[in-house]
Amino acid sequence: MNNNTPVTPRPLRPLGHDVRHRVLSAAQLREHGVAAARAAAQCRAGGPWQQPLPGVYLLHPGPPTSEERLHAVLLYAGRPGPEGAKSVPAQPGSSSGGRPAAASGSASSRSASSRPASRSASPYGGVMITGLAALALHGFGSTPGLRALDLIDVLVPRTRRLRSTRFARLIRAHSLPRPELVTGVPVAPVARAVADAVAELSDAAVVRALLTESVRGGHCEPSSLVRELSQARLLARPHVVDAVDALLAEGRSLAEGRLYEMVRTYALPDPVWNVDLRLPGGPHLGGVDAYWPEQAVAVELDTRAPRVGGPGGPQDDDAIWAEYARKREHLERLGVTVVHLTPRKLRESLEQQAMVVGTALTAADERDPAAYVEVLPR
Incomplete structure (x- = not known):
């Protein structure tokens, strides 16, 4: 028996409207009796399937929907590593998804007081959507829609042995916050998602719009947002400091x-x-x-x-x-x-x-x- 041998073969369900039937991981396919060789054959040019991310399969040939992209990113990030490799500690000072080392380390390692996420309750191993994609799911009007995002940020344990690839950008954390479910998708709390988004932004107007909507829209308190930005070491950036000053003034005024x-x-x-x-x-x-x-x-x-x-x-x-x-x-x-x-x-x-x-x-x-x-x- 090898890794391609199904343990409990089950028939694939019809695609239907449930994204979980349209996007499956290699491990899930094996449970349904689909070996790796057959899955690869299905994804050849002109085939009925495609592989949007390593180890993740889309069971139709058309472009993935926003929901399918989110599900694919979560399935990719939720596995322990390529080909089942064990997790190993990340190298000190390493960054993910092109984030500068200082911002990455802080945005990734902050929130020591955050409650740990419940791993057993999630089919994605505790990982969650963060950054602009999470804010779009939270209902922010100042963020691009999910379809317009080239990259989807996903928050993962720091020891997860995976790399950012294609449209999945991994952000590593020593301690994961407790995710919030939005339309069945685990997403980071607003304050954390804003900080992860700001870490990738240099446009002062966009940063100010995000921070303002966070408070004005009642999504989070200024104190929790500033705390996340501080732990992310983003307050050394002048355009972020200016936006925070405006945020605190607005929060008190409200x-x-x-x-x-x-x-x-x-x-x-x-x-x-x-x-x-x-x-x-x-x-x-x-x-x-x-x-x-x-x-x-x-x-x-x-x-x-x-x-x-x-x-x-x-x-x-x-x-x-x-x-x-x-x-x-x-x-x-x-x-x-x-x-x-x-x-x-x-x-x-x-x-x-x-x-x-x-x-x-x-x-x-x-x-x-x-x-x-x-x-x-x-």
């Missing part, structure tokens, strides 16, 4: 707009907006986004993200959170109730956040009077 909407829609008392607090003749206590002086209630928007630029590069997220926590604890020791809201909470559950703020305002009469603080315009 969150502030939702906060104004919450106060108006749910008839909360009018606060004073965007003010600094300090003790009379004493130290500065920090800025807040909304403050109700009579109830001593403050709302602070958490739009934190790794800071870009400067000699130290991106600031660690833990340090930013510690800064928030110190300010909140100081204010609460003075009797000021601080309500901490995130852009996601305002976007996904505005009424619930209004109830949280309303409860804090109502409970003011039951608390001890707060220390007097000065309110200054910010």
Whole structure:
């Protein structure tokens, strides 16, 4: 018995509408009783099949559809290596798909905190579509359609012993994020897909459009996107830094707009907006986004993200959170109730956040009077 001998021969199903019946790997063909020699014969000039990628067969002679190309890329990338070769560690500093070594290493090895993908649940071995193709699947309007893409990026384990070839571009990662299923296709989360796309782009307008749509379209939070770009070491590129500055400004502006909407829609008392607090003749206590002086209630928007630029590069997220926590604890020791809201909470559950703020305002009469603080315009 050799590798061409089928283990459990089964008849091939009719092509039908299921892409899984139209695109099969060599291993799947063997399960159906089709030996490698027969598959090769079917792919000869004028034959009924074709081989769009090594080890992957399209069971009709016409051009592959976008869905078939995606499926072919996933089948190619999901196998351990050419002719069943075992995976071996990639060489340090190697890149994939023409990506510069610095960008490739970061875009590939980042997201140590990402949850590992479930390998057993996917017929593709845990690999997933990323980059522009993933964004097109996520519904981005600023990306080319799948038919217009010459290359389809696919995220694979760093030890996968395969090369980018034809329309499949492999991007290697030490730790894979958990994929999201879009029309049955495993795709990288938006923030990761954007970072992988930006790694291949030099057009500042295109980069800015992608980042803006990510936030404006509600696909992801600015903080998660900037974190991925930082881990990809893309913040050293001036056109990316400029786009990130615009992104952070837009993200805060959108969150502030939702906060104004919450106060108006749910008839909360009018606060004073965007003010600094300090003790009379004493130290500065920090800025807040909304403050109700009579109830001593403050709302602070958490739009934190790794800071870009400067000699130290991106600031660690833990340090930013510690800064928030110190300010909140100081204010609460003075009797000021601080309500901490995130852009996601305002976007996904505005009424619930209004109830949280309303409860804090109502409970003011039951608390001890707060220390007097000065309110200054910010």
